[in-house]
Amino acid sequence: MKKVVIAILLPLALLLIPTAWIPIEGLTLIEHRMLAIFLLAILFWVLEPIPIFATSVLVVGLELLLISNKGPVFLRTGFGTEGFGTLMDYSAILGTFASPIIMLFLGGFFLAMAATKYRLDTNLARVCLRPFGENPRMVMLGLMLITAFFSMFMSNTATTALMLAILAPVLKLFKKDDPGRLAFILCIPFAANIGGIGTPIGTPPNAVAMKYLAGENAVTFSQWMAFGIPFAVVMLALAWWLLLKFNPPKETRMQLVIKGKFDLSWRAIVVYVTFAGTILLWLTGALHGMNSYVVAMFPVVIFVVTSIVGKNDLKKISWDVLWLITGGIALGMGLEQTGLSKSMIDSVPFSAFPPLVIVLMVTIVAITMSTFISNTATANLLLPIMAALGANLAALESWGGAKMLIIAVALSCSFAMALPVSTPPNAMAYATGLLDTKSLIRAGISVSILGLIFIYGLMFLLNQTGFV
Amino acid sequence: MEDYIVLCIDDEREILDAVLQDIDSLSSHFILEAAESVAEARELVEEYSLAGKKLALVLCDHLMPEEKGVDYLVELNQNDETRNTRKVLLTGQAGLEQTVDAVNRGGLDYYIAKPWDSESLMQVVIDQLTTYILRNEENLMDYISVLDQERLLNAIHESG
Amino acid sequence: MKKYVILCIDANPGVHRELQRDLHRLKAFFEFESATSIAQARTICSGFPGEDRELCLVLSDSLLPDGLAVDYFVELTECESTHDARKMLLTANTNAEELISAVNESRLDFVMAKPWNSEELLATAVDQITTYIISHEPSFIQFCSVLDASRITKAYVDKRISSYTSSVLDFSAESGQQIREKLIQKLYDHFETVPEEDVFRHYSQNHTMTVEGQTNDFLWFVAHGEVIHEKRTPQGTNRIVMREGDGALVGMMSLIGQDKSYFTSYTAGKAGVIKLNKQQLNRVIERDSEFLPLFTNVLMRNLNKRLKQSYETELKLADTLEYLEAAQSKLVESEKMAMLGQLVAGVAHELNNPVSAILRGTEYLKNQVPGLIFEQPKHANLKPLASQILDAATHLPPLSTSEIRKRVRQISDVVGSHGLARKIVELQLDEPRLFKRYLAPLGENLKSAVDYLEPFFHTGTFLRNTEVCSERISGLVKSLKNYSRQDQQELLRVDLHEGLEDTLMIFSNRLKDYEVIRNYGELPKVECYPGEVNQIWTNMISNAIDATDGKGRIIISTKLMESAVGEVVEVTFEDNGPGIPKALQQKIFELNFTTKREGHFGLGIGLAVCQQIVNRHHGRLSVKSETGKFTRFIVELPVETIIE
Known part of the structure; x- marks a missing residue:
């Protein structure tokens, strides 16, 4: 209850105080309202008095009401006068529900849904795990690679659930005091988190980043994968080594039993071909x-036309994830178009800091925030600011500018995995009861810090190769 | 959590003590309740329902003074709020006729004969609760640690 | 007229002629056949039965072209129509061995050497044929002129004499059927000459001849058809006693004995009869000397048959009675078994709960006790409290579930979690003073402290439960032991209340929904067979349960009364069931009475058995009932029993 009161009263207070009281120079009325919405979004996403996707919808609603050109008339009186600011186009705000980013994610959902429905994922896991034999270390590596691969195209949550379901019965056979149990239960969420980095649709923060990587900063799907996948592989190897170092398994042999065989009906084959074809087309955009x-x-289109995805399957689509992204896009659009983001950047003397410090600061903020709140919410809040920061800070230009800043922050969001609440895969692994918080924090923080360091390395490399 | 009730009904206090002890590991996620008669059970379920707590599982003896277990199961099955409740008979004393009645009209889900052993009782309880949670609860994640992990994880996987 | 054949077999046709010549004298009465081989002889003989001819004598050479005569004789002996034919062997060289086998195997009658003396041959042939004719031709007297006259005459006289003597008493050679036919033939022969007597009748079905209990002046000989004899039963219905076919006599005893008819006799279908009155019968007897012995014989046979039948009936009745007695005791036995089965099932169910509780409890204790004893306590300062909790749980009855719920509700907001709150209440630490003293200072450690204390509580609870359940089991076992003295056939002085209580204990499973009211008076010890008396209580309680359909009120009262025969104990069982209608109140004690559905043994046999037991104790069993209100069974047993 307290949370709701704070989350509502503070923004309301901010909305009601005179614009002049706010220490941002040249703040317009619209920017003032937008600032209140931004504060509300921060509070709601951090305190979570309502589900995070609901906050997104609330943001869209408030924007339509307070700063759109079709809001209530009395909120638009004074439009055109100085200090009022520019109203946003209502259709642009509503359009965020179907922005290309959302459609990209929707495509990913369809692929994942059909793959699950025709058990492509389970069967792939079965076939791909076989070469890794029965040595627990190798099995773990196999599990991590497959988990990471799946989570590039499927939701991290679904991937983790699938792999834990395969792993859980085997882990029960481990002795209670075998550290290997910990290593295995941790390797799945970590691999899922890391795998999400690999593609723009791997995890929602990437999608939000894609939104800001437009125009001169544009990054194509294949370009993203070109740096994302190698980076993910390196991080996976690192996490694997780290987990085994902390928790060497005592068991010398283990066998994963995955039952099933490939469905060979025509629909299933359509799914396989579409899955492979889509990925291929994404890779070969050029x-x-x-x-x-x-x-x-x-x-x-293909799945709907062939009834592979039917009416009932549509209900299963995670609208909450799509709307969560929508809220982020709408928020970013509001911040940018009202000019608030620029005003905010301007009000902080960023140029006084060395660019490196700025990069360190924002990535650390991002990873810390997303450790405690949703990765997507973090991206939603930070990336619009980063976009503005990158665009307005000349000093950053030689380091890669907005493009570098956005990618670095988006990746940082994905590397927050120190707590059960950090990501859904962590929560799920924790929920199995085979994991204690202490072990999770120890391993999670290690991977997070390593991740952060490697992100800087990646950025340096990308900069050196002229990509950013 | 603690949104769902697991209720044991038996006129013998010693049996209630034993059953509650056997399923005690569920107390972190479920409200474990005991009633010494059907009347008490009915009152209890009503009270909890006012607080928004639902009856997930009932473990019920049949032969008790006053109202019989099977009759109560039938009553639960006819009530919209408790139709989905998993219904288990834990008894040594239901005849064929009553058992058939429990299956046909009471929506009986399982029959455990007395004396029982704690492992299989727990197994049945977990199994039934997993089914209940899968059908009635959106947030499956919270129950992974106490219920059937594999079934819950698969359900999460399938729902994306 | 039958022709008798003399057969000659010899390979040499000259021998045939010679023989025919020598036996020429027999030609007028006998036919001659000749064969040159066995095969030919066979062909000839095979035609005889169809031509009304009979082989009376075979004369054969010993050695024939297709075999030995002896072998053929064996063949003849084995054939029925030629079985008795006389066999003569004419042989040139007599071989002793051959001869012996011929005699032994084929009843060779005579051996004659070749060449033979003509007169000797004739004499021998005549002698052989005479022997054959006397025994095979009824009117052998006509052969007197050609065969041995003296032997034939003698045989004829013997036969006449024996026929007179034997016909009275000895008809052993003939079957009853033959005799009856003979008798009827005689009657036909006799009355066909006097048609005016009009004794031949043709009856249609159901023609009544004699009527039971009425006088009768006629005797019926049934020539063909069937008659039925009926007798009236005491219940007034007629029962068929006997059916008789051709040759039956109807009305003989009533006619001869001048008695009333014993049976009602009538025809079963169409029948031809000869109906005679006394005078007509007398006339036949006078006129035909052979009739009386025949008639007497038939009469005796008839009487004998009826006598036998009557014995058989009696035997059958005795069997049936025995069978019925066995069936009854089996029924009583199976009722006892069924009751026993129900009781065993009930007791098993009754044991189930305490046994389950003990099993679960001991398992818990097995897992917990080592921890309680050996582990270092996490909250050493709470140890005195733990021991207090253990002690309380071991000795005090637990809180009721509703009480627990009430108290959980009071503190669950403070504690936060329902599960934790419930545990605190179970430990009875929710009482504000105790809570403040022990739990409030714990803060963060509250859960861990409760987790530490909980096993002490449960250990105590399970120890207590184990004790309570064991006591219940031992009570049940004691009752069972007492109750199972069923078969102890010994007269003892017992406290009837104990037996009642044991029986109630055994029924406790089925009595869960009953209010059992005991109005016990002061009773002296009663002399009785305890097992049997327990059986009465069992039946009474079981009946009350069945009558009330599983729930209701049962009042058991006992009191001591003075009566004419001394002190009497009265035990009454009253239920609030539907009651027994007046009309049924006596019937319920009958063996085959039951109000229950098929497959349920009940009231009838049970009450009948109770009645027997009560009678054995010289007591009384009675019932009082008002429909829709109550049924009360009253058992009265004398304190001092005189049992023979």
């Missing part, structure tokens, strides 16, 4: 000229 958003519609 050849055919279709961008990833257009390609993302292929699985949607």
Whole structure:
């Protein structure tokens, strides 16, 4: 109850105080309102008095009401006068629900849904795990690689659930005091978190980042994968080594039993072909000229037309994830178009800091925030500011500018895995009861810090190669 | 958590003590309750329902003074609020006729004969509660640590 | 007229002629056949039965082209129509061995050497044929002129004499059927000459001849058809006693004995009868000397048959009675078993709960006790409290579930979690003073402290439960032991209340929904067979339960009364069931009475058995009932029993 009161009263107070009281120079009325919405978003996403996706919808609603050109008339009186600011186009705000980023994610959902429905994921796991034999260390590596691969295209949550379901019965056979149990139960969420980095649709923060990587900063699907996948592989190897170092398994042999065989009905084959085809098209955007958003519609269209995804399956789509991203996009659009983000950046003397400090600061803020709150919410809140910061800070230019800052912050969001609440995969692994918080924190913080360091390395490399 | 009730009904206090002890590991996630008669059970379920707590599982003896277990199961099954409740008979004394009645009209889900052993009782309880949670609860994650992990994880996986 | 054949077999046709010549004298009465081989002889003989001819004598050479005569004789002996034919062997060289086998195997009658003396041959042939004719031709007297006259005459006289003597008493050679037919033939022969007597009748079905209990002046000989004899039963219905076919006599005893008819006799279908009155019967007897012995014989046979039948009936009745007695005791036995089965099932159920509780409890203790004893306490300062809790749980009855719930509700907001609150209440630490003293200072450690204390509470609880349950089991076992003195066939002085209580204990499973009211008076010890008396209580309680359909009120009262025969104990069982209608109140004590559905043994046998037991004790069993209100069974047993 207290949370709700704070989360509502503080923004309301901010909304009601005279604009002049706010220490931002040249703040317009619209910017003032937007600031209140931003504060509300921060409070709601941090304190979570309501589900995070609901906060997103609330943001969209408030923007339509307070700063759109079709809001209530009395809120628009004075439009055109000095100090009022620019009203936003209502259709642009509503359009965030179907922005290309959302459609890209939707395409990913369709792929994942069909793969699950025709058990492509389980069967792939079965086939791909076989070469890793029965040595627990190798099995773990296999599990991590497959988990990471799946989570590039499927939701991290679903991937973790799938792999834990495969792993859980085997882990019960481990002795209670075998540290290997810990290593295995941790390797799945970590691999899922890391795997999410690999593609723009791997995890929502990436999608939010894609939104800001437009225009001159544009990054294609294949470009993202070109740095994302190698980076993910390196991080996976690192996490694998780290987990085994902390928790060497005593068991010398283990056998994962995954039952099933490939469905060979025509629909299943359509799923396989579409899955492979879509990924291929995403990778080869440069050849055919279709961008990833257009390609993302292929699985949607094909599966709907062939009834592979039917009416009932549509209900299973995680609208909450899509709307959570929508809220972020709407928030970013509001911040940018009202000019608030620029005003805010301007009010802080960033240029006084060395660019490196700025990068360190924002990435640490990002990883810390997303350790405690949703990764997506963190991205939603931080990335619009980063976009503005990158664009307005000339000193950053030589370091990669906005592009570097956005990618670094987005990746940082994904590396928060120190607590059960940090990411859904962590929560799920923790919920199995095979994991204690202490072990999770120890391993999670290690991976987070290593991740952060490697992100800087990646950025340096990307900068050196001229990508950013 | 503690949104769902697991209720044991038996006229013999010693049996209630034993059953509650056997399923004590669920007390972190469920409200474990005991009633010494059907009348007490009915009152209890009503009270909890006012507080928004639902009856997830009932473990019920049949032969008790006054109202019989099977009759109560039938009553639960006819009530909208408790139709989904998993219904288990824990008894040594229901005849064929009553058992058939419990299955047909009471929506009986399981029959455990007295004397029982704690492991299989727990197994049945976990199994039934998992089914209940899968059908009635959106947030499956919270129950992974106490219920059937594999079934819950698979359900999460399938729902994306 | 039958023709008798003399057969000659010899390979040499000259021998045939010679023989025919020598036996020429027999030609007028006998036919001659000749064969040159066994095969030919066979062909000839095979035709005889169809031509009304009979082989009376075979004369054969010993050695024939297709075999030995002896073998053929064996063949003849084995055939029915030629079985008795006389066999003569004419042989040139007599071989002793051959001869012996011929005699032994084929009843060779005579051996004659070749060449033979003509007169000797004839004499021998005549002698052989005479022997054959006397025994095979009824009117052998006509052969007197050709065969041995003296032997034939003698045989004829013997036969006449024996026929007179034997016909009276000895008809052993003939079957009853033959005799009856003979008798009827005689009657036909006799009355066909006097048609005016009009004794031949043709009856249609159901023609009544004699009527039971009425006088009768006729005798019926049934020539063909069937008659039925009926007798009236005491219940007034008629029962068929006997059916008789051709040759039956109807009305003989009533006619001869001048008695009333014993049976009602009528025809079963169409029948031809000869109906005679006394005078007509007398006339036949006078006129035909052979009739009386025949008639007497038939009469005796008839009487004998009826006598036998009557014995058989009696035997059958005795069997049936025995069978019924066995069936009854089996029924009583199976009722006892069924009751016993129900009781065993009930007791098993009754044992189930305490046994379950003990099993679960001991398992818990097995797992917890080592920890309680050996582990270092996490909250050493709480140790005195733990021991207090253990002590209380071991000795005090637990809180009721509703009480627990009430108290959990009071503190659950303070504690936060329902599960934790419930545990605190179980430990009875929710009482404000105790809570403040022990739990409030713990703060963060509250849960861990409760987790530490909990096993002490549960250990105590399970120890207590184990004790309570064991006591219940031992009570049940004691009752069972007492109750199972069923078969102890010994007269003892016992406290009836104990037996009642044991029986109630055994029924406790089925009495869960009953209000059992005991109005026990002061009773002296009663002399009785305790097992049997327990059986009465069992039946009474079981009946009360069945009558009330599983729930209701049962009042058991005992009191001591003075009566004419001394002190009497009265035990009454009253239930609030539907009651027994007046009309049924006596019937319920009958063996085959039951109000229950099929497959349920009940009232009838049970009460009948109770009645027997009470009678054995010289007591009384009675019932009072008002429909819709109550049924009260009253058992009266004398304190001092005189049992023979």
